[in-house]
Amino acid sequence: MTENDDLDAIARELDREHVFHSWSAQAQPSSLVVASGRGCRVWDHAGREYLDFSSQLVNVNIGHQHPTVVEAIREQAELLTTIAPSTVNLARGEAAKRIVARAPDGFRKVFFTNGGADANENAIRMARLHTGRDKVLSTYRSYHGNTGAAIVSTGDWRRIPNEFARGHVHFFGPYLYRSEFWATTPEQESERALQHLRRVIESEGPSSIAAVLLESIPGTAGIMLPPPGYLAGVRELCDAHGILLILDEVMAGFGRTGRWFAFDGYDVRPDLITFAKGVNSGYIPTGGVIISDPIAKTFDERVFPGGLTYSGHPLAMASIVATLDAMQAEGVVENARAVGETAIGPALAGLAEKHEVIGEVRGEGVFWAMELVADRTTREPLAAADMGRLKAGMVERGLLPFVQDNRIHVVPPCVVTADEVAEAVAIYDEVLSTVGEN
Numbered sequence: 001m002t003e004n005d006d007l008d009a010i011a012r013e014l015d016r017e018h019v020f021h022s023w024s025a026q027a028q029p030s031s032l033v034v035a036s037g038r039g040c041r042v043w044d045h046a047g048r049e050y051l052d053f054s055s056q057l058v059n060v061n062i063g064h065q066h067p068t069v070v071e072a073i074r075e076q077a078e079l080l081t082t083i084a085p086s087t088v089n090l091a092r093g094e095a096a097k098r099i100v101a102r103a104p105d106g107f108r109k110v111f112f113t114n115g116g117a118d119a120n121e122n123a124i125r126m127a128r129l130h131t132g133r134d135k136v137l138s139t140y141r142s143y144h145g146n147t148g149a150a151i152v153s154t155g156d157w158r159r160i161p162n163e164f165a166r167g168h169v170h171f172f173g174p175y176l177y178r179s180e181f182w183a184t185t186p187e188q189e190s191e192r193a194l195q196h197l198r199r200v201i202e203s204e205g206p207s208s209i210a211a212v213l214l215e216s217i218p219g220t221a222g223i224m225l226p227p228p229g230y231l232a233g234v235r236e237l238c239d240a241h242g243i244l245l246i247l248d249e250v251m252a253g254f255g256r257t258g259r260w261f262a263f264d265g266y267d268v269r270p271d272l273i274t275f276a277k278g279v280n281s282g283y284i285p286t287g288g289v290i291i292s293d294p295i296a297k298t299f300d301e302r303v304f305p306g307g308l309t310y311s312g313h314p315l316a317m318a319s320i321v322a323t324l325d326a327m328q329a330e331g332v333v334e335n336a337r338a339v340g341e342t343a344i345g346p347a348l349a350g351l352a353e354k355h356e357v358i359g360e361v362r363g364e365g366v367f368w369a370m371e372l373v374a375d376r377t378t379r380e381p382l383a384a385a386d387m388g389r390l391k392a393g394m395v396e397r398g399l400l401p402f403v404q405d406n407r408i409h410v411v412p413p414c415v416v417t418a419d420e421v422a423e424a425v426a427i428y429d430e431v432l433s434t435v436g437e438n
Contacts, residue, residue, distance in 0.1 A: 037064030117145020254278030258337025258365030
């Protein structure tokens with residue numbers, strides 16, 4: 001055993017003894033050690049290399065250890081490591097300026113948070129205070145974070161043990177592959193999903209609803225692109241009843257879809273935009289709410305009853321400035337779009353033709369999902385045990401996958417190359433060929 005193998009063993013032992021992991025049964029920790037990274041690859045202490053097609057938690061958009069961002073953090077640390085959020089700080093202002101420059105017209109203010117969950121938490125708070133209403137509507141197939149209101153806005157199983165916040169109502173969003181509305185075309189799915197939402201709004205009482213909270217493109221729930229007219233239709237419903245529209249861009253934003261914001265491709269303008277993850281690739285924890293002018297004005301003379309010790313933390317702000325500048329200069333968003341159109345999309349379509357286990361492929365940019373089924377006719381999801389074996393097989397072959405339920409999410413950094421896509425697809429191909437083997 002080498003010294004580096006010893007470091008891997010020490011890391012595992014320390015983790016097993018002292019670290020409490022999120023969303024996990026603690027007796028079953030991960031054995032994967034990550035010691036360093038660069039671009040789309042990470043290594044353990046012994047030098048074993050993995051191609052990262054998870055972007056960790058779909059956040060390392062600019063890739064691991066981008067030298068410009070690392071240097072910006074170092075320079076800011078030498079200048080000022082931390083400061084209270086009530087102060088004025090140049091890095092904070094520069095970060096906010098760059099963010100609103102990519103938002104629609106009429107958004108001039110940013111409230112900075114520590115991540116995506118508290119971004120959604122504070123957007124909900126702003127919506128309630130601005131409208132004087134209480135209820136928030138969100139979809140069952142969604143994930144909005146692990147704080148009080150954010151986790152109850154979430155629709156998946158993680159909401160159920162945590163339902164302590166008030167005023168949350170769920171509805172079904174569009175998902176044509178497993179339509180709740182007996183739809184057979186995207187247009188039908190959009191029309192019927194909107195009618196469903198209309199009835200939920202009417203039944204809940206429009207005057208009681210502060211906001212509809214949606215992921216522009218649901219991420220963890222399955223990377224489900226909204227069908228034609230859906231987001232615009234939600235906007236119309238909100239406008240008709242004085243309801244605010246909050247679009248959660250935490251996972252989909254800042255290049256992931258091949259656009260700065262995912263909603264830019266869907267003819268919709270929200271009232272509040274939440275972000276985190278890709279804004280600085282998670283190099284320092286940060287997130288925020290981009291606030292439309294009418295909502296920001298609500299708090300010109302009225303105290304906003306929210307804040308965080310690390311709101312607009314200088315190290316995080318410096319990393320945002322460096323990330324967004326580097327993404328602009330290096331054409332990172334354009335690369336994500338091009339790679340999705342010319343490499344990932346065609347390659348996954350080819351896999352679907354070859355492997356009966358792939359029920360559907362969907363996505364754009366570097367934001368894709370392969371939905372795996374036991375039977376294409378019934379669309380029965382592939383069993384959890386099979387998904388576990390597939391995940392293990394990918395890791396054994398040097399690929400870090402993002403596996404969720406019966407799906408493989410293909411979500412590499414936005415800087416991924418066509419050659420790296422081909423390398424990953426070859427591993428997907430090999431592992432998918434083992435389905436059904438004992």
